[in-house]
Amino acid sequence: MATANPTGDASNNPLDWKRIVEAHERIRARIHRTPVLTSESLNEMAGAELFFKCENVQKTGSFKIRGATNAIFSLTGEEARQGVVTHSSGNHAAAVACAARWRGVGAYIVMPKNAPGVKCRAVESYGGKITFCEPNVTARAETAARIQAEIGAAMVHPYDDDRIIAGQATSAKELLEEVPDLEAVLAPVSGGGLLSGTCLGAKGLRAEIKVYGCEPARADDAYRSLRSGKLQALETSDTIADGLRASLAPRTFAILRRHVAGILLVSEEEIVAAMKLVWERLKSVIEPSSAVALAPVLRRGGLREMGFGDGARPKIGVILSGGNVELKW
């Protein structure tokens, strides 16, 4: 039964390398192996060799399809029979709707009633059934729990789920397979699914690699949580990086405490400047949340924050998490 195992840890094993490899096998034929791009001009600006993992061109326009596909195709036929349910106003919503369609089951998506129209249309385009709720965390969780109970749909949490984390880990795994001698990898952090997956996926192939999370200063709960050693709430999240407005869960916090080298905070101005550079130099349409992972490398002293000495010219991977942005034309 879906409700019997709300954490998604079907096997009750710790999230080890074997489960990431299995996740990759499970999703490989359904998703894109996304390209890794480089830019000499960005390298020059950063004083580093940068390798951009382009999840913005992933199916549904973000890395979220990796975790959603792994979770939904991990369900038994019995578990999947009544469909899946989640709550999200963003990329996870579209990913769950898409992966559920591939599996041939219904997707029930709880979205806050102020969710942007473009995100709702994406969910609908994959056949997802939207239930609107009040725009707050409690209403979202309650509405999803009600659908889960009434319909018997299986819960696919955006990040507090080992199957999701194992799926998100495959992006860093592919990056390290392609560039095995990276010294550091940077990824944005919100609920921590991508960042904890990046820790596990990268360190599984190169134990000594340093993984940094990048976070808007205006939504700095991961920074405060890791600093204090206690899960901190996110009180305000007034940032242009609309994908980074969630906060860590116990499961992701535990992985990050063990594996992450640090959290780097960036300003709104740094996010916008980094986003523009990626559009101009990499010719890649990314959303603001993706730019958060590049911003620290570009600032004066950024490499030193990561422990690199002057003139080191380190090889650094940057996960460009998604490209879903409304184009004003």
Next chain:
Amino acid sequence: MATANPTGDASNNPLDWKRIVEAHERIRARIHRTPVLTSESLNEMAGAELFFKCENVQKTGSFKIRGATNAIFSLTGEEARQGVVTHSSGNHAAAVACAARWRGVGAYIVMPKNAPGVKCRAVESYGGKITFCEPNVTARAETAARIQAEIGAAMVHPYDDDRIIAGQATSAKELLEEVPDLEAVLAPVSGGGLLSGTCLGAKGLRAEIKVYGCEPARADDAYRSLRSGKLQALETSDTIADGLRASLAPRTFAILRRHVAGILLVSEEEIVAAMKLVWERLKSVIEPSSAVALAPVLRRGGLREMGFGDGARPKIGVILSGGNVELKW
């Protein structure tokens, strides 16, 4: 001597497959092997399986670096000693400046005095020396010839040169190596360097493939030339596709007469709509000239214009030629 061989056909051999393979070997380590992207939503709109060859993320932001690198690294030490010269207001200018820097020789670029500032800055960023001239074809050719004579620099024509065409051919060669069973390839046409190279590069690996040129209706000289069998002048070129304002040369015209399946004309509105779709769905920043090659596939009856029957769902390659566009932010 550079002046002894203005056509660039150093060997006087016809431009055969062997020279394309040699060009690829010569440039391979210096350029990107650009990714091939796909999009289910664009496939659905087109009723075809589309494979986008992303020259917009190529070094210098366009395919032009392929031909420029091949031409400049084909020069003997003696030929290259006084540097290289070309005339261009666009992507070829930046490509020549970049490849000349790699070779360690000077680059003299003749640009019309109304060339956009962003293009001039790109040339200067690679160390190219700009000479401005009146904005007309005669002034450009005369100024370049004068520099060639005075300095002894080797001429690197934007397209009327076998070394350039062989270099541009490597993009289609890579695309067919990756997707061997394409039934058609589409590329934009201006002077015809990319399109004639695409014919040779694609047909060298798959003789029966159909190669179409795509051209703005407002700059339709290739269409008229192939239709009449006589090289036609381009009288007006008032199109948003700023990279497609040149006209065919004898060398490219001869290749196209023999190999191209047809020229498809597109309206300005079709160009803008296709460009927006690529930004949105492929998450790729492309310039208007690139969108010209997608536009025919998207319109009602487009596949029939290429000889495909209803419900055929053909596999079609689209060369996205470049991504140099001024971002309004």
